[in-house]
Amino acid sequence: MKSTINRTLDIAWKELLHMRKDRVLLPFLVIGFLLELTFVAWATSQPIDNLNMAVVDLDQSEQSAALVAALDATDTLTLRHEVADEATAIEAMDQVNTVLTPHANTILTLVIPAGFGDTLTSGGQPDVRIILNGAESVSAREARRVAEQTILEQGMRVRFNMEPADYEDQLPQVTVKYNEDLERSWYTLPGEAALIFYMVTMALAALAISREREWGTYEQLRVMPFRSVEVILGKALSPMLVGYVLFLSVLALMTLVFGVPLRGSLPLLLIVAVLYLLAEMGKGVLLSMMARTQLQAVLLVFVLVMVDLIFSGYAVAVETLPQLVQTIANFIPIRHWLVILRGVMLKNAGLDVLWPHIVALIAIGAVIIIFTAWQYRRNAS
């Protein structure tokens, strides 16, 4: 047993030597991904603001001007065009050349019918219409929400002389748990961190064996009296180490700089991270063994990343996906890891609720590593 550990470490040490001698790969990966995280954090911590709004005001009354002003006053919408008719407004929406005319891409067009002011002051219901640019679905949804709310408030103000505070008790009481201000970055960043962790370790692991093949050293390694598990784990260890250090940096960056809370147990997170890494590493080394060249291995990783992401819950909650996809997702390590990571960070989830995901991670990891070791022993052909 002791010698197995020693021999695993011998291989791991050699891998670290390779990594140290490669002056490009590691700095490139680490700096690249830390920058990526910073950009994502910065971008998602910004609210969706200053969306382009066009107005077709066929009424030209005091009330229509007040409505346009109220919309323009929101953070979300900014009045860019006042156009004479709907056709011109649609034209502006069609305009996608945002390089030369950055304001052209209209997200929302407001059409105020003639007689709007009169209808409103006489207590009627005017037909205000909004036209949304569905090509920018996220922005359009946000623009719609804000526009509807503002139009409603403006109507209440003119027709009943009521300010929002006057009818607040009519609305449902909203309490937001876990992410009180619904900060987008709190949801996005842990996902991004998981992705970085995943990509770096996979990319490095993919090189582990394919590189030896390309160097012509693979057969030499195979005639040495190493056990297959020693080779697989030894090969996995140095990417794991790099991945782990990167994970710690990303975690620190997220919590200390970008303010994502870490409410649950840090030790739990750190331990589960190792389990997760083992599973992913097994996969990376397996790919590496299947590939004939390093290039092939890296391309295989690309494909795998794409597939895994569908099931991961990285961008879309897994629960909203079709049943079949949800079932498959149970076999994807990163899916469990994301649940655990978000759960521990935002919801203070502990072992008592997370254990099924942890057990799943261990099971998947064990199967992958055993399969990989078996493949290594077998592929004398």
Next chain:
Amino acid sequence: MLATSVNHLTRRFGSFTAVNGISFEVPEGQVFGFLGPNGSGKTTTIRMLLGLLQPSDGTATVLGQDISRAGNELREQLGYMSQKFSLYRDLTVVENLRFFGKGYGLSNATLRQRIEEVIGITGLQGQENTPTKNLSGGWAQRLALSAAILHKPQLIFLDEPTAGVDPIQRRAFWGLLYDLARTDVTIFVTTHYMDEAEHCENLAFIYFGDIIARGAPHDIVESTLPEHVLAIETRDPVQTLHAIRNLKQGGVLDADGVSLFGAEVHVNIQDPDLAKSVLAQNGIDMQRTYAARPSLEDAFIALVDRVDTK
């Protein structure tokens, strides 16, 4: 005891048979030469013996163990220097040796001592911290040999260890092999160089999957070519070669083989004097002639000739 014994070993790649039911034996403590032209199955055979490749058929034992059941205990007794340079180019000489030594289970103290020893044996002193990629061909081969012998294996497979190495380095390298063989180590070496083959105690000659000759070099020559060689220096060797072949085919000259040997034409013949007069009568241009015993190379060319004309 036999270091290796091969029985009807076969390897097919798809419908192509790379090694065709070969059998031979390698006595312990010898330098055993495994010869054959490019693509005749030498590397394939070695890879099967090392357990890197599954035989399609047949069996073999290495150091008394069946290769189909061989495990790490056997691997510890074997050394392998593959045809392609297979050390880590980015690591230094010592880093490479340390990894190999540890891989073969040497303790730190033994390892330090052995590294010093093999570096002394192979003359790599002063290059310890050179990155392997900066070593020239001959030195790289020495390092590869160092790595293969570091753990004192009983049997070493060397696949064309001297390809692309200059004659002086080549001789030095073979000096190292003999020194090793004197210590009971068995050396299984493939080569294309006939001078190297002549120095092996036993040979097997593989020709496109089949073993066409086996034995000590001297015996192979003797049994293949009991005749003498008449060497002819001539102004136009190619033309002379064809002219003599024509005589042979026409039944005028009773020769066993005619071949080009450098700028000379070699004729394998029972009676060199008689042949010389026949050739002279038929107007063959002979600047200078001498009769000799055939070399190993002559024997192999004759053997290949016989197989090809069959």
